[in-house]
Amino acid sequence: MKIQSVRGMNDVLPADSAAWQHVHAVAAQVFAAYGYGELRLPVVERTELFKRAVGEVTDVVEKEMYSFEDRGGEALSLRPELTAGVVRAGIEHGILFNQQQRVWCTGPVFRYERPQAGRYRQFHQLDVEAFGIATPDADVEVIAIAAQLWKRLGLSGFELQINTLGTPGCRAKHRAALIAYLEQHEAGLDEDAQRRLHSNPLRVLDSKVPATQAIVEGAPKLLDYLDEASIAHFDAVKAGLDALGIAFRVNPRLVRGLDYYTHTVFEWVTDQLGAQGTVCAGGRYDGLVEQLGGPKTTGVGFGLGIERLILLMGVQQVAVTSNAPQVYICRMGAAAEVQALQLAEALRDQFPTLRLVLNAGGGSLKSQLKRADQSGARYALVIGDDEAAAGSVQVKSLRGEGDAFPCPRSDVAAELGSRLAL
Template identity: 50%
Template sequence: MTDQNKPEKVQKTQKINGVRGMNDLLPADAAHWAHLDHVLRDLTRAYGYEFLRTPIVEATAVFQRGIGEVTDIVEKEMYSFEDRLNGEQLTLRPEGTAAVVRSVIENNLLYEGPKRLWYTGPMFRHERPQRGRYRQFHQFGIEALGFAGPDIDAEIILMGQRLWDELGLKGVRLEINSLGQANERAEHRAALIKYFEKHQSQLDEDSRRRLLTNPLRILDSKNPEMQTLIDGAPQLLDFLGEESLKHFNAVQALLKANNIPCKINPRLVRGLDYYNLTVFEWVTEELGAQGTIAGGGRYDPLIERMGGKAAPACGWAMGMERVLELMKVSGSLPEAQAQCDIFVLHQGGETLTAAMIIAERLRSAGIDTILFCPPDGQSASFKSQMKKADASGAAFAVIIGPDELAKNEAQLKDLRGTGEQKSVPLDEVLGAAIDALVGASE
């Protein structure tokens, strides 16, 4: 065969993979996410928090001004771009609080008084993916705006503890601290700079850069080689005035009264610029070195900083992937749920028509129903269909074959209990199915 007559080699189409660190939610995990969503909705309802949804894309200035420009998120991690249509600088939201505050200001939500709000949704940060941390991840957060007292600080912490209890999480501990007010942090900042300037040779590159811009963030360093130096640094608690100490002590007293144990961590500063007074984190050793699963605190200056009328506020957020990972480690993930209540089997042709009518009647009555559809469009044996029915987790099967159709009836089979199978007239299948499901639940 000459080269001219040889068939052309067909090139294989290259597979396109998802972006690293941005993961699919697969059906096998959907029930776990649904369970977590259900618990979160019950929690927020119990405390009177209202749902607020903000867009995934915000003006970049929302986060530059809200989070602070000298932060890892703004400097290194944000997905920012210019809108080619109008030149706007936009960013995929890296966290929820700044976006919520923007919405509260823009929509005058505090006009009628304080608000308790909650949100959930995807966030985006360009960081190295690791266990429980992704470039697209999901957060749940609560924000209490317009409340100045220590009682709301305690309330949102109590919400967190109730959530861990509801989810059956083990090995989660609460750490708290106070960042005081701006003048107290200024005194502490001067002392920190003086201290770290004496030890500049021991500072890593990030800490040297932060020394004159945001020295408080040096205390948040995860570099193990710097921990001894950090342990010897001046503590902010020693610079707190009477009112800040009164607020912090009141929060601790309310937690103690509600049997919520906590550890004061004087090095806890959180990674964002908008915090003041109470800050806290829930941490665990079950997920490796990156042990924080949720955190937050009070951020009274933020609303005014973003252009609104000054108002106090506090809140916290958690990474949902990390919480699900901890649920897995704790053995508290719920068992897989059945896909349906009833699985309907048939042999095609007229039996398919009758089966589809029955399936729609069942669904109209609120009964979750799967109708068998052969992958190749052809009929399949009842034996192979029954394997599908069993795998679906259905409690009962409705079987309509040619023999049943000739008698104007169907077979109702118990798949999870006795295995009993009985004949039922077609126009009585709905009632029989309801009775069977009620009986099985008792």
């Protein structure tokens, strides 16, 4: 029996890693452009952290966590999202006390679910968080970061959906009223809706079942429970997005699955990825830090699914910075092999960004050139007995830039430097 990777946990092969490197490079650049600093965190945290942050009765905590006891009996979990760990670390190192803090984080997260298109058990997120800014300009900033990222990656076709959940107070009042209303009509609800009634009543509002929909029509609306400050906050977010020319749609049914959200919630959605169209999602979580034992401070941020982002880049065929070699050196004959070895190292010394492959493992010139071609290199350098004796190198274009020509060895660096703009 061959040993395979764990279900839903995938390898990224060299042919695909260029896209990942591109995403990380562009993201790091964008986050820096907004003054966000990177946080690197452990993949494992105490299970208790996620129970308290994400919510005890959420699907993520109830049935999707990889939880285990370590040898010392500690209850630990592979992180199912990044925000909880970011907040934990922020509190632990005292960087959330009485100050603003802009941070980002990336890495693998884990959820035990059935894999499907755009959903995996180990997946990767980019996470952006702004702490200590209670005003709606932080909500706008965080959304703008995502928009900037799409712009720089060359992605389009998203719909930005936004909604407000108000304060925990109005949210709770609405929730109570909603549950009371739905309980009165429980018999008329479909099976799914009855199950969600207590676990996630806001989700019932989203039902597609006609009978349930009819009941939902008369249900208490969150909008009616929002206080003036919440409405003003939401209006300011919308105004900020308008000012930036970021199109959005208010979706009153937009509810996030994690308990900690307050006020603004948003999703960047695409219809190009099948059933899992949410690429980036987030919102404000003003109570979370305090709830985890930190100071009373606000937070707003988002999580972005890298796999979904990369799938979308494939669909939209966006250009990715190539990491294919630029030059491949073919060599045969004892003297030439040594000269080529020295030349390769000298070229790398002189041009730190040059991507150069030196043929290894021998082979006929024919087979070496075949490898050169398939490596994606633009030029092959050929050094055989003749060139070794003459102190020259043959420069050969593999991409239709004219015939091969001999070049004195001392001039090779200059020749490549100008041709490849090194």
